[in-house]
Amino acid sequence: MKRLAPYNLAKAELLTVLNLRPESTTELEYIVEEAEARYSAEQLEGILGVIEEVLGRKPQEEDNEQGDAMETGGG
Secondary structure (H helix, E strand, O other): OHHHHHHOOOHHHHHHHHHHOOOOHHHHHHHOOOHHHHOOHHHHHHHHHHHHHHHOOOOHHHHHHHHHHHHOOOO
16 A cells, blocks of 8 residues: 555545456556546556555456366366
């Protein structure tokens, strides 16, 4: 959270960012109110960079592939 402090995110925005782990500026713009007005493209990329460094990427692709294989009986 300290690494995101320079961006002055509201508490609700910060919690949502940490919970959802957006991976694109488009996702981030849906979470952060008036993101385009408040931040430059570079700053939005900076926020995403901090999220990826601290929390890592979401493991969704591997989980989905394994889940699909189990549902179809493959695997």
